[in-house]
Amino acid sequence: MSISDCKIIDLPKIANPQGNLTFIEGENHIPFEIQRVYYLYDVPGGGERGGHAHKELQQLIIAMSGSFDIVLDDGKDKIRYHLNRSYNGLYVCPMIWRELDNFSSGSVCMVLASNRYDEIDYYRDYAEFMRARWGAE
Numbered sequence: 001m002s003i004s005d006c007k008i009i010d011l012p013k014i015a016n017p018q019g020n021l022t023f024i025e026g027e028n029h030i031p032f033e034i035q036r037v038y039y040l041y042d043v044p045g046g047g048e049r050g051g052h053a054h055k056e057l058q059q060l061i062i063a064m065s066g067s068f069d070i071v072l073d074d075g076k077d078k079i080r081y082h083l084n085r086s087y088n089g090l091y092v093c094p095m096i097w098r099e100l101d102n103f104s105s106g107s108v109c110m111v112l113a114s115n116r117y118d119e120i121d122y123y124r125d126y127a128e129f130m131r132a133r134w135g136a137e
């Protein structure tokens with residue numbers, strides 16, 4: 001599992017002058033079964049979130065409104081994504097350190113997740129994450 005396993009997923013978009021519509025039909029569009037949905041909002045402009053990795057959790061992260069950046073880090077490589085379209089989701093596989101920053105004010109970040117919340121699934125310490133990924137080199 002590396003950052004090359006993470007990717008932008010183009011979701012269906014029904015364009016209409018009266019407003020666009022996007023839908024997600026579970027495993028038709030994303031590579032896991034959705035067990036949880038949560039969202040970040042009222043993040044101060046320029047704010048930062050994240051700073052952790054998950055042992056098993058898979059996620060699809062969508063900028064429902066506004067924009068923000070996500071930096072993915074597998075301990076060897078890093079990549080920065082700018083999310084600003086509600087028909088694009090960033091798929092994040094397990095064992096990837098992520099930081100979210102550069103939030104525009106009023107933005108909403110929705111996350112579809114493959115499991116319920118479980119603190120045991122988190123690495124919140126970067127050094128511990130690196131040891132788990134690459135051993136005590």
Ligand code: TYD
Pocket residue numbers: 036038040049050051052116117
């Ligand atoms: P956390 O995942 O650390 O958020 P972020 O990475 O965006 O800063 O979660 C923040 C707090 O919310 C933490 O105390 C755990 C709690 N939480 C839940 O209770 N349920 C959830 O589904 C999530 C995502 C977080």
